[in-house]
Amino acid sequence: MRAWCFCVLLGLALNAGADSVAGFTASHIKMVNVVAPEWPEFTNKDGTGLYWDILRAVYEPAGIRVKPATAPWNRALKMVTEYRVYNAIVGETRDTGQPLIYPRYAIDVEYLSVVYPLRAGLSWKGLDTLKGKTVGWLKGYDVLPAAQRNFKLREFRTTAEGVQWLQQGKLDLLIDEWDAIQLALEEAGVGMDYFEVQDMPNGRDVYVAFAEGPVSEYLISEYNRRIPELVASGELQALYDKWQVGEIPAQVKAILGTVSAQ
Template sequence: MKRAIITCLGMVLSAMMTLAHPGEVKVSSATFAAPEWEGYTNKDGTGLYWEVLKAVYEPEGIRLRLKNMPWSRAMKLVTKYRVLDGIVGEYRDTEENLLFPEAPIDVEYLAVIHRKDTGIDWQGRETLTGKTVSWRRDYDLITESDIDFTLKEVVRPAKAMALLEIGDIDFFIDEYDEIENMLAAEGLDESEYVIEDLPPGKDVFTGFVNHTKSQQLIDIYNRRIKEMAGNGELEKIYLKWEVDMPSNLLALIAE
């Protein structure tokens, strides 16, 4: 009887020690969120970003929950309420309270659209100076300290196009593919607009909640990305979705 009591006490003490050091508990599940981006975060769980996360974590026995939701809501649930483990598609230089792995998941090429009949002579980034510019709310496409124009954020790209039509804004900035998809979705005549590149490309990352659990997830992410780069698995995923790999990932493949 005494031995049974001692054994039970030992089990209780062990459980208490585990609870006292939650960082030592092996992660068994993780939840990531992002807006629905076609080919990247599809509703059915496919897409480049979702498939990279699955390839990273599922072989480690970690069950994933992948959620589509607006960017601002996802960011609040990760940084303010800390009920999600991560958000996919953030810049490393963000002011949000996030932790990041070593390698980016994608490189984002931005573009600027404006009406052709405005006669604007595009001379690169400096053309935005003093103008009225729009992008999606909470996207923070240009660092706040570098904003030398009037910014009008919108929830939906269609709203920005309406503002362009009435001359309330001069430019709308988004990813090149997103702008072309929006023109098609809204039935707009692309010949009435000019789309300019806004170089250079900018790496985007999976951002993790600032919590002790995240270090395990980040360590696994860093290790698995290197493994997948070495065995060809990572390249196959990017080829499948016809997306260019960030230079950091290409460098890992070349090692």
């Protein structure tokens, strides 16, 4: 516990020092610390995965080493926004209310899954299915803005907790990433034969989101500069092809047409 506190305090001191130094140059930035939950093929714990590869392609040509780490979502978010142990978190959406700043380009499109028990006898009609029901998603996810919620929302802290609530009848439907749902069901020893799974109708662009500060502003400018280069060279498409997961966001695909027209 003492070692963890020391690391947090050290991270705070380093970030405070970096943010307070006026006129720093890119030569001061040798490493970017990035955190995300462990998502298979996207952010593997061993440092492999689509997102880690994209970040290396962005930063390492500029002499900035990417240091990836994995942690559960809520803890990872706090490590970026409150404790400043990491420079950025991967997989955040815009307008979450968190003290984060974003690059111009998203890194992926996320389609969340909706799971509900077969015994409920629901007929899937898109978002209309949620009306009047008790719906659960991870705390802080903000899947749908408050103005669009015609249902009762219960936020859970872990997907495992959400699955437990679904089994206990405390939730009618659960919304989360499919990989997380599948893992939670497996760990609970529950088969998919008892559930129906549907995709949310609209995908959400997700980003690499950075802690506020001048260091992040430089890292974002480098990200914005490099993504069009990776699109034009075909390197970005090659990374998506390599991992066979994820989806290049429409705003990023549009870069190719812009580059070709120049």
